[in-house]
Amino acid sequence: MHGWAVAHDGEPGPLLRECLEAAVLAPSIFNTQPWRFRPTSAGVDVLADRGRRVGVIDEYGRELLISVGAAVFNLRVAMLARGRQAVLSLLPDGPHAERVACVRAGARVAGSDTVAALARAIPRRRTNRRPFADVPVERWMIDELVRAAEAEGAELTVADLDARGAVLEVVRFAERRWRAQPNYLAALEWWTRCDIGRLDGVPPEAYGPWSAAERMPLRDFGLVHPLRKRAVERFEDTSTIAVLSTRTDGPEAWLRGGQALERVLLTATVRGLATTPLTQPLEIPALRALVCGPGTTRHPQAIIRIGYGPPCAPSPRRPLAEVLLR
Ligand SMILES: Cc1cc2nc3c(=O)[nH]c(=O)nc-3n(C[C@H](O)[C@H](O)[C@H](O)COP(=O)(O)O)c2cc1C
Structure with a gap:
């Protein structure tokens, strides 16, 4: 199976799998990871897992969708870093549907240094709750x-x-x-x-x-x-x-x-x-x-x-x- 293809049983090809592994490293409210991914021949459907909403602080699912949006960004960057355009469609089934985005690996592109650096940062990013140095950011x-x-x-x-x-x-x-x-x-x-x-x-x-x-x-x-x-x-x-x-x-x-x-x-x-x-x-x-x-x-x-x-x-x-x- 070639790198971006999806097998009949829904198994993503190795390059697409790497991109999905980057997506799940996104930050999420309370680390709820409120996302699901469905690889199809037309791209990856990104689904909101609304059962993971932290209802008391997130009545409308705003922070849930921010978290899913962060995962979509990782997916896009990972595709670009592997030389493919990331063609994004948001809310293809309307604002309240389960499928909130579709991301397709499009035409070949030459990745930029910025994209490569962002992709390398995905596994290194953390929410840091320790004291910071008293040094202003430049x-x-x-x-x-x-x-x-x-x-x-x-x-x-x-x-x-x-x-x-x-x-x-x-x-x-x-x-x-x-x-x-x-x-x-x-x-x-x-x-x-x-x-x-x-x-x-x-x-x-x-x-x-x-x-x-x-x-x-x-x-x-x-x-x-x-x-x-x-x-x-x-x-x-x-x-x-x-x-x-x-x-x-x-x-x-x-x-x-x-x-x-x-x-x-x-x-x-x-x-x-x-x-x-x-x-x-x-x-x-x-x-x-x-x-x-x-x-x-x-x-x-x-x-x-x-x-x-x-x-x-x-x-x-x-x-x-x-x-x-x-
Ligand atoms: C929408 C959103 C809101 C968040 N709010 C807070 C917050 O108020 N305080 C906090 O310490 N972390 C907050 N986080 C960070 C998450 O707790 C964190 O992403 C998650 O626990 C996973 O840890 P990681 O970011 O180190 O991978 C938030 C993250 C998101 C996406």
Whole structure:
């Protein structure tokens, strides 16, 4: 079977399989991995696995589709890096259907250095919840991240010192609100329960230490299953805080926003930068409206912390066999 073909039994050829293996390395809300892939003669159907939605924080499936969008971006980059155009069709069956995208390996193309670097970053990208160094990110790198978001039709707005404090204050407030809600704690309990052999959810190695004086209001994944030896560490003052936003809102904007998010995270990885999405206030409508500031028509899709971080542990992934439909 040649590299891109799909066998009668739905088995993808080796090149297509490599691309799907890249897709499942995408970030996802609570590491829910809410995607499925169906290789067909017309391309790969990408399906949203709505049974994996974290309902309490994601009533409309916005973060679920952002996660699927991130997987679509990996799939596209992996195809391009293997010399084929990635022909994308979003929501081919309408906004509420199970199939949310179709990606086809199109004409041959010469891969660029940028694409090759992004593809190499896919297995190296992590959500880093450890303290970052007190070293500001250089301007040219930030400009590159802004262009990465733009290339996917989104906007990355980097907070100045005042806005940084204000955004983190809203994140802190949202985190406290969530911590006080029993149904949030129940969802957290499920997605952080570390059953042996479990390959989804957030594992203890990825929680990171407590932030002294809650200076950096990361989402606390260790709230329900606390670690016995969790260190308290001082978090940085100088990480970059940026807001990724789209012009419209709704399923298509979420899928596009997810692709932009992953492009920004991978571009940061290429430059040796660590990243953490912080999305607690975007899950509370009244707070989401505050994040882009008054009078704006933009729709925030993610808040990202960017800086220089120490190495951190990877989170597990379900094997491709579990998400491949034949
Ligand atoms: C839409 C979205 C929202 C997320 N929100 C948060 C968050 O608020 N806090 C956090 O620490 N990680 C957040 N993450 C990161 C996921 O928890 C992470 O991608 C997942 O656990 C897999 O780990 P990895 O990114 O290291 O592969 C988010 C990811 C996505 C795609």
